[in-house]
Amino acid sequence: MAKTGTVSVRKILRRLGSFSLVGTAAFIVDVTIFNVLASTVLDTHPITAKVISVTIATTVSWLGSRYLTFRSTRGRSVRSETLLFALTNLVGLLIATGCLYVSHYLLGFTSQFADNISGNVVGVAAGNIFRYFAYRYVVFTTEEERTARTALKQNV
Secondary structure, eight states: OHHHHHHHHHHHHHHHHHHHHHHHHHHHHHHHHHHHHHHTTTTTOHHHHHHHHHHHHHHHHHHHIIIIITGGGOOSOHHHHHHHHHHHHHHHHHHHHHHHHIIIIISOOOSHHHHHIIIIIIHHHHHHHHHHHHIIIIISOOHHHHHHHHHHHHHO
């Protein structure tokens, strides 16, 4: 039994490592593309630059999650998976901006440093914890896992 537990822990740690790697790559893509666009062709349109950079970074994240991190637990159509992935990322974004809102407007920490800590450290960390579990147990699940969860709910 210990061997099964060790294999399970290793599998989880490998998946967490892969998730972190994919997230880091997407973050680098986001920051790099935003800064290149915002300092060149979109220098007077930072919001447009950010929308483009986030869209490309989210695509990188979806591809990495689909084909690397959660490749063994995929079981939905690409359309369903993409929609759930987008909704999950929207909730993750709301978590990060919610942390920023609480810090900035409710607690009164209004410096740029405080905004970066609350939005880009605390908010991103909390959003990523949510994303990991949502990806694993909602977005990238096999038909068997969904059936087992449904049966478990019916028996409770």
